[in-house]
Amino acid sequence: MSWFDYQDPTPARITFDEWDDLFQQIPDELIDQFHYFPPNQEAWSKYLFPPQVFAIYGARHLRRLKFDNSLAALRLWGFVQNEIERLFRARQVGKKVVAVMGDLGPLAVIVNSVAARAGSSKDGGGCVAFYPDCWWWTPFAMESKVLLDKAAELGIGDATCFSRAALGAFAKHSYFPDPDLVIAATGASCDDYSGVESLVAKMVPEVVWVETPLRRVEPEARERVERMVVEEYQRVLKKLEELTGVKVTEAMLQQGIRRANHLRRLTQRLKELAYGYGVFPALETMVVEFGCLHGYSDIVEWTAIVEHLVQTGEARLAAGKTVLALDSLRIGWVTPPADPLLLCYVEDRGARIVASEYVINQALSLIDESVPPLLGIARSLLTGSLIGTSRERAEMFVTAAQGRRAEGVIVSGILGGSHCAMESRLIGDYIKQKLDIPILEFDVAPPNKAIDRQTQTRIDAFLELVRSRR
Ligand code: SF4
Numbered sequence: 179m180s181w182f183d184y185q186d187p188t189p190a191r192i193t194f195d196e197w198d199d200l201f202q203q204i205p206d207e208l209i210d211q212f213h214y215f216p217p218n219q220e221a222w223s224k225y226l227f228p229p230q231v232f233a234i235y236g237a238r239h240l241r242r243l244k245f246d247n248s249l250a251a252l253r254l255w256g257f258v259q260n261e262i263e264r265l266f267r268a269r270q271v272g273k274k275v276v277a278v279m280g281d282l283g284p285l286a287v288i289v290n291s292v293a294a295r296a297g298s299s300k301d302g303g304g305c306v307a308f309y310p311d312c313w314w315w316t317p318f319a320m321e322s323k324v325l326l327d328k329a330a331e332l333g334i335g336d337a338t339c340f341s342r343a344a345l346g347a348f349a350k351h352s353y354f355p356d357p358d359l360v361i362a363a364t365g366a367s368c369d370d371y372s373g374v375e376s377l378v379a380k381m382v383p384e385v386v387w388v389e390t391p392l393r394r395v396e397p398e399a400r401e402r403v404e405r406m407v408v409e410e411y412q413r414v415l416k417k418l419e420e421l422t423g424v425k426v427t428e429a430m431l432q433q434g435i436r437r438a439n440h441l442r443r444l445t446q447r448l449k450e451l452a453y454g455y456g457v458f459p460a461l462e463t464m465v466v467e468f469g470c471l472h473g474y475s476d477i478v479e480w481t482a483i484v485e486h487l488v489q490t491g492e493a494r495l496a497a498g499k500t501v502l503a504l505d506s507l508r509i510g511w512v513t514p515p516a517d518p519l520l521l522c523y524v525e526d527r528g529a530r531i532v533a534s535e536y537v538i539n540q541a542l543s544l545i546d547e548s549v550p551p552l553l554g555i556a557r558s559l560l561t562g563s564l565i566g567t568s569r570e571r572a573e574m575f576v577t578a579a580q581g582r583r584a585e586g587v588i589v590s591g592i593l594g595g596s597h598c599a600m601e602s603r604l605i606g607d608y609i610k611q612k613l614d615i616p617i618l619e620f621d622v623a624p625p626n627k628a629i630d631r632q633t634q635t636r637i638d639a640f641l642e643l644v645r646s647r648r
Contacts, residue, residue: 184208184249189494189501191244191459191525194229200247201228212253214264214476215271222267225256232259238321242627244522246462246501250486257483258465261308261474262353268306268475269355274421276307277354278472279344279378280363280371281390283541284559286472288411288552289361291434292418292426305422308475310344310378311371312468313353317343317625318517325350326624332377339370339592340516340622348378359421360385361414366392366565386417390559393566400560407556415552431551437477438470439544444484445470446542451491453532453582456502458491460521460531464514467534470541506530507644510584512575512605513537513591516622520590520637523629527641532582535575539563568601572608579613586616586644588637593621616643 184205192200204226213223229240237259245251268275274292278285289307317326317340325346329335332349334342347353360382362375367390379385388410391403415426448466452458466484473480494500502525510533515521521531540562546554563571579587587609591602606617618640623630629637 186248186490189457189499190247191501192247193244194233194241197228197245197247197252198230201230201252204249204252208249212256214257214260214479215267216479216482218271225260226253227256227260228252229255229259236322237319239319239519242519242522243461244459244525246459248487248490250483250490251458251462253483253486254462254465257476257480258474264475265306265308265354274305274358275355276305276418276421277310277357277360278307278362279310279360279375280367281388281540281559281562282309282311282538282564283471283562284555285361285363285388285414287434287438287545287555287558288414288431289418290437290472290477291431292422292424293430305418306475307472308354309471310347310354311341312471313344313347314339314341314516315518316347316353321625321627323625325353329374334373334377336593338373339368341371342374345374345377348381357382359417361388361417362386363388363390365390368564386414388414390565393560393562393570403560404553404556407559408552411552411555428551432547435545435547435551435554437481439547441473441477441481441484442470442542442544444481444488447488448484448491449534451488451495453534455495456500456504456506456530457494458487459501459525460511461518462487463531464518464521464534464536467536467538467542468514471538502530503528507641508532508583508585509644510534510575510579510582510587512587512589512609513602515590516592517625517629519629520622520633523634524588524637524641527638529641529644532584533575533578535563535571535578537563537571539574540565568604569608571601572605575605576609576612579609584613584615585647586618586640587613588640589617589619591619591621616640616647
């Protein structure tokens with residue numbers, strides 16, 4: 179693709195230092211093009227910066243990763259890395275900052291549907307949803323245990339999922355603005371994160387608790403469960419109306435759903451391009467999948483970035499240019515790796531990811547637009563891989579892995595993670611029984627500069643085994 183005089187180089191995965199060199203070739207007029215909170219064009223909202231900028235501000239792990247070398251991917255990284263700045267700016271321009279916790283997807287669709295108040299400035303008004311849950315990546319990105327230590331001080335220590343970093347972030351008051359409202363899913367959600375939420379509740383003026391049911395598939399139970407979730411969402415709407423002074427109409431919710439579905443369709447296509455044809459690396463693909471949760475606090479600009487990525491991927495496919503060799507070992511991945519370096523490591527050793535189950539199906543499945551909006555959102559929650567049995571999660575993954583002829587599967591667990599402590603083995607056994615391919619399970623080690631020796635050796639041996647079966 180070309181923008182101004184700039185043309186993407188031949189597709190490749192490049193290092194941190196190589197991005198620095200490449201960034202020198204990007205024209206200033208191009209850098210000026212990209213702003214968050216469109217249509218705002220203020221200088222403070224530019225985000226097209228190279229990884230070096232964010233490494234200087236603390237994201238030290240970027241120095242060790244490999245990146246896709248397209249302009250679209252540069253947009254992705256600049257945008258994702260400046261989310262903290264964006265949340266503080268949101269407050270400054272009059273948006274209500276709403277923390278949604280524990281459901282990974284559906285609640286953000288409701289919050290992001292709340293449009294600006296009548297008469298507000300073009301930048302201001304409306305709500306911005308964000309998931310503090312996603313701060314579980316921060317200790318890895320910063321190679322720092324500061325947030326985990328803070329969580330431990332407050333009572334949640336090492337035997338708990340890395341998502342406890344969110345508790346540390348609330349306590350520090352500097353990783354995101356103190357939210358105007360906190361909405362937290364509880365019930366059939368993760369035990370570890372419920373512990374985090376209950377301590378967060380002591381730090382904030384109020385939490386709107388949303389009961390999350392266990393997914394039930396029997397038709398009779400399903401109707402009851404859906405009704406219950408819709409009633410919970412009606413309470414959420416009431417709170418949002420009190421907060422913003424805006425009457426939330428059905429049309430606003432429908433528009434929010436259409437926007438979420440558009441993003442989810444783009445993400446599906448991007449996954450096909452990456453997993454089916456190797457035109458994007460696994461790391462950027464995972465970042466795109468997680469963008470379906472809340473659009474990294476600006477769903478409009480995030481959608482434009484994913485459109486750009488898909489255009490780039492289609493152009494690469496048409497030109498027969500990939501970043502990963504099509505004869506690479508085809509690996510499926512279950513549970514998002516808290517340390518992104520793991521994805522780069524596997525690709526460096528001749529594999530590519532062809533299927534994933536990152537516990538966020540509820541943010542990826544299309545919302546039914548033919549039923550009342552809150553019912554459609556409730557149904558999307560009930561497609562979730564976050565709630566329900568391990569077997570259902572494994573079944574979802576097996577279908578995807580079969581479709582892509584995965585030759586091996588990695589299940590990356592989380593030490594102490596309640597959905598993972600027992601689940602990795604159960605899921606691994608189920609996949610092995612169905613697909614008869616090698617499975618590797620390991621717990622992701624705490625934040626560090628490199629992948630520990632033991633994990634490296636296990637991954638190397640696993641990939642050797644997969645290769646030997648060809
Ligand atoms: S244990 Fe699993 S579901 Fe719970 S917070 Fe951690 S990653 Fe999320």
